[in-house]
Amino acid sequence: MTRKHMTPSLFASQEPPEPAGTHVIRVALASAADTEFDYLVPDALWPVEVGRRVEVPFGRGNKPEVGFCVESDVATEKAFHGAGGKARLKRVARVLDDEPLLGPDLMELARWIGEYYVCPLGQVLAAMVPGAVKRAAGVRKQRCVYLTASPEEVAAELRSAKQKQIVNFLSEREAVTVDAAVEVDELVEAVDCRPPVVKRLAEKGIVKLAVRKVLRALPVVPESMANPEREVVLNADQQHGLERIVQQIESARFGVTLLHGVTDSGKTELYIRAIEVVVAKGKAAIVLLPEIALTAQTVQRFNARFARIAVMHSGLTAGQRNVQWQKVRAGETDVVIGARSAIFAPLPNLGIVVVDEEHEPSYKQDTVPRYHGRDVAIKRAQLAGAHCILGSATPSLESLHNSRTKSSFTLVRLPKRVMDLPMPEMKLVDMRAREAVADRLDLLSRPLVQHLTETLARKEQAILLLNRRGYSNFVFCPSCKHTLQCRNCDAALTFHKTPRTTAPMKTVTGRHMDFGYAICHHCLAKTLVPRNCPLCGKAMTMIGLGSQRLEEELAARFPEARVRRVDSDSMASRDYYRLLKEFGQGRIDILAGTQILAKGLHFPNVTLVGVVSADTCLYLPDFRSNERTFQLISQVAGRAGRSEKHGTVFVQTYFPDQPTIQFALKQDFEGFVREEMKHRETCTLPPLWRLATVVMRDETYDRLEAAANKMRLRIDDAVARHGLQVKVRGPMPAVISRIQRFHRLQIVVQAPTPAIMGKLFADLRTAPPIRPAVKIAVDIDPVNLL
Numbered sequence: 001m002t003r004k005h006m007t008p009s010l011f012a013s014q015e016p017p018e019p020a021g022t023h024v025i026r027v028a029l030a031s032a033a034d035t036e037f038d039y040l041v042p043d044a045l046w047p048v049e050v051g052r053r054v055e056v057p058f059g060r061g062n063k064p065e066v067g068f069c070v071e072s073d074v075a076t077e078k079a080f081h082g083a084g085g086k087a088r089l090k091r092v093a094r095v096l097d098d099e100p101l102l103g104p105d106l107m108e109l110a111r112w113i114g115e116y117y118v119c120p121l122g123q124v125l126a127a128m129v130p131g132a133v134k135r136a137a138g139v140r141k142q143r144c145v146y147l148t149a150s151p152e153e154v155a156a157e158l159r160s161a162k163q164k165q166i167v168n169f170l171s172e173r174e175a176v177t178v179d180a181a182v183e184v185d186e187l188v189e190a191v192d193c194r195p196p197v198v199k200r201l202a203e204k205g206i207v208k209l210a211v212r213k214v215l216r217a218l219p220v221v222p223e224s225m226a227n228p229e230r231e232v233v234l235n236a237d238q239q240h241g242l243e244r245i246v247q248q249i250e251s252a253r254f255g256v257t258l259l260h261g262v263t264d265s266g267k268t269e270l271y272i273r274a275i276e277v278v279v280a281k282g283k284a285a286i287v288l289l290p291e292i293a294l295t296a297q298t299v300q301r302f303n304a305r306f307a308r309i310a311v312m313h314s315g316l317t318a319g320q321r322n323v324q325w326q327k328v329r330a331g332e333t334d335v336v337i338g339a340r341s342a343i344f345a346p347l348p349n350l351g352i353v354v355v356d357e358e359h360e361p362s363y364k365q366d367t368v369p370r371y372h373g374r375d376v377a378i379k380r381a382q383l384a385g386a387h388c389i390l391g392s393a394t395p396s397l398e399s400l401h402n403s404r405t406k407s408s409f410t411l412v413r414l415p416k417r418v419m420d421l422p423m424p425e426m427k428l429v430d431m432r433a434r435e436a437v438a439d440r441l442d443l444l445s446r447p448l449v450q451h452l453t454e455t456l457a458r459k460e461q462a463i464l465l466l467n468r469r470g471y472s473n474f475v476f477c478p479s480c481k482h483t484l485q486c487r488n489c490d491a492a493l494t495f496h497k498t499p500r501t502t503a504p505m506k507t508v509t510g511r512h513m514d515f516g517y518a519i520c521h522h523c524l525a526k527t528l529v530p531r532n533c534p535l536c537g538k539a540m541t542m543i544g545l546g547s548q549r550l551e552e553e554l555a556a557r558f559p560e561a562r563v564r565r566v567d568s569d570s571m572a573s574r575d576y577y578r579l580l581k582e583f584g585q586g587r588i589d590i591l592a593g594t595q596i597l598a599k600g601l602h603f604p605n606v607t608l609v610g611v612v613s614a615d616t617c618l619y620l621p622d623f624r625s626n627e628r629t630f631q632l633i634s635q636v637a638g639r640a641g642r643s644e645k646h647g648t649v650f651v652q653t654y655f656p657d658q659p660t661i662q663f664a665l666k667q668d669f670e671g672f673v674r675e676e677m678k679h680r681e682t683c684t685l686p687p688l689w690r691l692a693t694v695v696m697r698d699e700t701y702d703r704l705e706a707a708a709n710k711m712r713l714r715i716d717d718a719v720a721r722h723g724l725q726v727k728v729r730g731p732m733p734a735v736i737s738r739i740q741r742f743h744r745l746q747i748v749v750q751a752p753t754p755a756i757m758g759k760l761f762a763d764l765r766t767a768p769p770i771r772p773a774v775k776i777a778v779d780i781d782p783v784n785l786l
Contacts, residue, residue, distance in 0.1 A: 023072075026072075028070045029056075029120075031122065036070060062090070102129065116780060128344040132319070138322045144212055147206070151167050170207065235419075237265070249277055256388045257409075268301060268356070274354075274387075283351025287338075288377060308332060308334040311337050340363050350380070354388075358390040361628070426666075443553050443613075448652065459586075463608075465636045467594050467616045468613075477536065490736055494521055495546075562588050608649075613652060623785070627676060629661070692778065694776065697775045715760070715764065
């Protein structure tokens with residue numbers, strides 16, 4: 001089902017004559033059009049290969065649109081020319097790329113993503129190529145010159161000593177082709193002449209001037225991180241695991257290894273050894289990390305072991321991103337390290353894909369196309385006939401289930417830490433007990449404070465986790481129960497403190513709380529916070545806790561300690577590499593922050609970890625809240641005791657008897673999985689069934705409700721016509737029922753297999769648009785239901 005764009009011949013006489021063209025290409029537009037269109041290519045622009053971008057006229061107004069060529073030289077009889085040949089194709093206006101940006105393997109992957117994640121192909125292709133590459137960021141044009149003949153052949157035509165010097169210089173540099181040409185500025189400086197001398201030689205045909213594009217190579221790994229690494233000797237578990245992985249690689253067939261290793265069991269070393277095997281065979285690797293800007297140590301380790309490495313993530317400048325991408329496409333790299341979008345790196349010879357911390361929800365893209373980096377990594381490895389390694393200390397239930405049910409998956413365990421180091425001691429603090437805290441507003445319990453004091457006295461370090469940004473998660477009036485809400489969203493505002501650089505503000509609404517503002521974490525709206533309630537006039541207070549408040553309490557209790565906060569707010573303006581280096585050198589005593597701290601950090605001097613509030617996401621209205629809580633506690637606990645120094649973990653909670661908390665304290669992953677899978681099976685939830693959400697939003701609720709009801713009827717009709725085994729719930733309000741002034745309703749769809757889910761949405765895509773028109777977002781395999 002492909003509709004092709006046409007222009008009625010009625011208007012042909014109104015347009016100027018167009019250049020002839022006999023070739024037709026199929027174009028996927030980068031807009032939201034869920035189809036492809038045929039265009040005629042003028043002979044002057046031919047050939048246009050698959051993967052190149054073109055600019056084409058679109059719609060009644062012939063608005064210029066950018067799209068990707070997805071099929072080249074379409075047979076004339078298969079191209080859309082309208083009924084009876086009375087309509088004709090529009091023509092490509094211009095070709096934007098000198099060569100294809102995406103090869104056949106990535107084009108095939110894009111089609112799979114478009115079909116599986118219910119996304120227009122053009123939007124998928126646009127997301128696969130970095131914006132910096134499309135804009136040619138960091139590219140400068142360089143004027144260069146080269147010889148057209150030998151010095152002996154042109155000696156009679158040389159009129160001056162400078163001309164002879166130029167010819168001899170180019171001859172010595174063997175600058176006889178465009179690729180070997182010398183930059184004009186360099187030539188002028190070397191022979192001490194003026195540019196007109198070169199120009200006169202070009203007019204005689206003795207030399208030729210050319211323009212070539214040059215990428216400015218900028219470092220992507222700070223030199224401070226590039227430290228030599230000691231030689232690592234594998235223990236018995238690592239050696240056995242590596243043998244099994246290498247066996248899979250040697251088979252030259254697609255396969256997936258789920259590497260389930262406890263924290264500090266040496267998973268990264270196995271990644272490196274496996275990649276060395278692949279590189280020795282002349283192939284390359286992609287390594288995905290959940291947040292590349294926050295895993296500097298991993299980048300350091302790979303940079304020390306591989307000479308040809310590329311790093312791709314959003315923390316680079318546009319010029320750096322383009323340089324890295326061009327290096328990859330040119331085959332000048334053996335290892336590509338990056339966040340989820342690095343899976344689209346244009347490697348010509350992919351041999352292995354590694355997904356570190358594969359359970360992390362940050363691998364899921366929350367905008368179109370809503371793909372999951374881990375699942376796309378597996379698919380790309382399959383298309384390339386490569387091997388895929390998924391590594392985690394707390395694997396997702398989806399990957400664990402696949403390892404038990406699919407023949408292409410292999411489970412490899414690393415049950416012990418390297419050097420047989422013991423796991424940290426886990427201690428529970430019941431925050432309801434009177435002896436736990438001196439004041440009910442304290443964030444830190446007495447046992448944690450005491451142990452932290454002892455840790456600092458021994459010159460050891462600590463990490464404290466509080467997985468909530470800001471200072472206070474809502475502002476509340478205890479008198480009339482009024483809560484400060486966002487005007488655009490159905491959500492409470494979070495108070496953030498700012499440095500005390502200005503005097504307290506006073507407006508027509510009265511005095512405001514000093515040195516801070518309230519922000520909505522959904523729409524980013526900010527507002528000042530009144531000291532007195534706007535409804536009853538009584539004093540407002542701040543309820544809840546955040547990482548800013550934790551930092552403040554630590555500074556008050558331990559004034560001599562060097563404390564740094566690590567969250568997405570503080571890291572926006574701080575050099576994270578520098579901070580990690582200072583912590584590793586012992587110039588910081590306590591790192592306090594959000595879940596960023598749970599990922600990929602290895603500091604031997606950290607002996608204490610405190611989970612300040614283990615309940616933060618435990619009771620969110622999401623079926624994965626138990627799994628997330630267990631993973632977060634286990635991951636951050638693994639930062640402690642990574643040397644011969646004993647590690648201790650304090651878990652503070654108001655729900656000490658909750659099963660997830662108990663399993664995490666006992667470090668009983670298998671027990672947690674058994675208990676959690678019982679609930680998932682009862683409710684037909686992932687990984688046993690597949691899940692999808694259709695979220696519809698509009699600023700007018702009545703219009704939204706009408707459209708949502710029509711969508712439900714359309715889904716029910718498709719299920720009935722095809723006899724699909726599908727459960728449908730809704731339309732119902734989303735957990736956050738209004739964001740950015742848009743009301744939100746959602747329909748939840750459950751199916752036992754991906755094939756059934758795919759058949760349902762393939763049918764829905766053939767239907768005409770929903771009327772009344774509202775915004776619709778389909779999310780296949782969502783990682784949360786908020």
